[in-house]
Amino acid sequence: MAKSRSLINGDNQLKLAMQRSGRLTDDSLNLLHQIGLSFESYGQRLFSRCRNFPLSILYSRDDDIPDYVGLGTVDLGIVGRNLIHEQGIDAIELEPLGFGYCTLVVAVLRDSGFQSPAELCSARIATSYPESARKYFASIGGRPDIITISGSVEVAPSLDIADAVVELTATGSSLLLNDLRSIHTILESEAVLVANKRSMDNPELRPNIDRLLLRIRAVQAAKRFKYVMMNAPESQLPVIRSIVPGLKAPTVVPLADEGWVAVHTAIEEDVFWEKIEQLRAAGAREILVSSLEKLML
Ligand code: ATP
Ligand code: ZN
Numbered sequence: 522m523a524k525s526r527s528l529i530n531g532d533n534q535l536k537l538a539m540q541r542s543g544r545l546t547d548d549s550l551n552l553l554h555q556i557g558l559s560f561e562s563y564g565q566r567l568f569s570r571c572r573n574f575p576l577s578i579l580y581s582r583d584d585d586i587p588d589y590v591g592l593g594t595v596d597l598g599i600v601g602r603n604l605i606h607e608q609g610i611d612a613i614e615l616e617p618l619g620f621g622y623c624t625l626v627v628a629v630l631r632d633s634g635f636q637s638p639a640e641l642c643s644a645r646i647a648t649s650y651p652e653s654a655r656k657y658f659a660s661i662g663g664r665p666d667i668i669t670i671s672g673s674v675e676v677a678p679s680l681d682i683a684d685a686v687v688e689l690t691a692t693g694s695s696l697l698l699n700d701l702r703s704i705h706t707i708l709e710s711e712a713v714l715v716a717n718k719r720s721m722d723n724p725e726l727r728p729n730i731d732r733l734l735l736r737i738r739a740v741q742a743a744k745r746f747k748y749v750m751m752n753a754p755e756s757q758l759p760v761i762r763s764i765v766p767g768l769k770a771p772t773v774v775p776l777a778d779e780g781w782v783a784v785h786t787a788i789e790e791d792v793f794w795e796k797i798e799q800l801r802a803a804g805a806r807e808i809l810v811s812s813l814e815k816l817m818l
Contacts, residue, residue, distance in 0.1 A: 533725045534575045535733070536595040541567075541580035545712050548620035549599045553578070556736035575729055587612070587715075596720035596730065603689060603710040607653045612715045615730075616737055619744065621712035623691040625653055626703040630678045638705045641665055641685050647677035648687035657687070657707045675699035735817070743813035746787040749797075751805040755782050760803045764796055768818070787813070 539549040550562050560569040560578060569578045581589065583600055590598040591610030598612075601621050605612065627646075629635040642663025648654045651669045658665050668683055675695055677683040687707065690696050696703060714737065720726045746768075753761055758773065761784055765771055771786035784805070788796050797808060 533729055534577060535597060535720075535726060535729050536577050536579060537597040537599070538579045538581050538586045538589045538595040539599040540583040540586070543583060545583065545599065545601065545621045548618075548712065552599075552618060552620075552737065552740065555740045556733070574733075576733070590715050590717050593717045593719055596717050596726055597733075598715045599712055600715065601710050602713050603650065603653070603708060605713070605715060606708055606710075607650050609652060611718065613718060613721055614713050615716050615734055616714045616741070618712040618714060618737075619741060621710070623689045623710050624703075624706050625650060625687065625689055625708040625710065626696075627657075627685055627687055627705040627707065628675075628690075628696050628701040628703045629685045631700045631702050633678075633684070635685065635704060639663070644684040645682070646685050646687055647674050647683035649674055650687055650689075653707060654687040675701060736815075739815040739817050742816040742818050745790055746813055746816060747790060747793055748785070748811045748813050749788050749808060750783060750785050750810075751800060751808040752776060752781055752783055753800075753803070753805045755780050757804040758782065758784075761800060761805060764799045764803060787816075 540546050553560070558574050558576065559572045562569060562578075567580055571578070579589070579595055583604060586598040586600040587604050587608040587610045589595045590612045591608070599618065601623070602614070603623065603625055605614070627638045627641065629641075635641060638658070639661060642658060642661065643665055645666045645668060646654055646658070647668045647670050649669070649671055651667045654665075654667050668677070670677060674686050674688045676699060677686055678701065679699060686701065688696070689710070690703070693703070714734070716730060721730065749765070762771060765784075765786040765788055767786040771784050774783045774785070776783055800808065
């Protein structure tokens with residue numbers, strides 16, 4: 522009796538924090554829905570409880586998430602790696618999530634003479650990421666004057682408030698717009714799933730963290746692959762097999778037409794078109810491609 526009460530009350534109930542409203546919100550919600558979680562996520566909610574998994578979701582500012590995870594206020598967080606790096610918290614990065622890509626760069630005015638960060642070691646640097654900037658310049662023996670600004674960092678050099686910026690960029694368009702050019706990448710970032718260390722060691726929580734992670738990895742893996750079916754002359758099988766070795770080996774089914782087979786396999790997205798061209802050259806025909814929803818490797 523005591524045990525089932527504790528389950529209802531949530532000794533094994535996980536808490537996950539994600540960004541409430543911003544660049545990571547839609548993709549985070551999509552991921553949680555894709556792994557089959559059912560919860561309300563509309564409007565200005567601060568909190569939802571999943572109906573079909575022992576998980577509660579806390580919607581917060583992204584800047585608060587690293588601390589929540591580090592201190593154990595929540596067990597898990599979805600947040601940009603740049604913020605984990607900035608806040609230097611002690612947490613476990615469980616999985617990169619494939620969205621929220623950006624880089625933290627050192628940028629200077631296009632017409633300035635600066636060519637490398639080493640020339641900025643005692644310059645004025647404007648940034649919203651003071652710790653990341655400080656750590657980076659310390660690593661190359663510099664101690665610049667760090668000016669912390671929370672928004673519109675890119676205008677600082679034009680206003681002669683700073684000689685350079687340390688700023689996040691995804692497409693580079695905002696740098697370009699402000700006449701800035703990047704001279705160094707400090708960090709490559711994307712959204713990551715992070716976990717509190719004690720939660721990972723907690724026997725009540727760990728099995729549910731592992732279940733979530735298995736589902737997330739299945740969705741991630743499915744995005745990396747396409748499922749491909751094709752017809753090919755049986756004599757070409759060795760060549761086709763060398764082009765698409767498949768996850769273990771391709772499935773080969775004989776066709777009613779003598780000397781022809783159907784081949785089923787998975788191809789990684791990155792090399793997809795290259796492989797299709799090679800398959801066609803090897804004699805594959807009627808190539809049918811479909812997306813995968815989940816893939817457990
Ligand atoms: P909040 O209100 O939650 O504090 P915010 O304005 O600080 O939001 P966003 O601008 O929504 O944060 O960015 C959230 C995260 O998105 C960043 O920490 C970073 O990981 C990622 N990101 C991706 N591309 C960019 C970009 N071009 N500029 C800034 N962040 C980006
Ligand atoms: Zn923020």
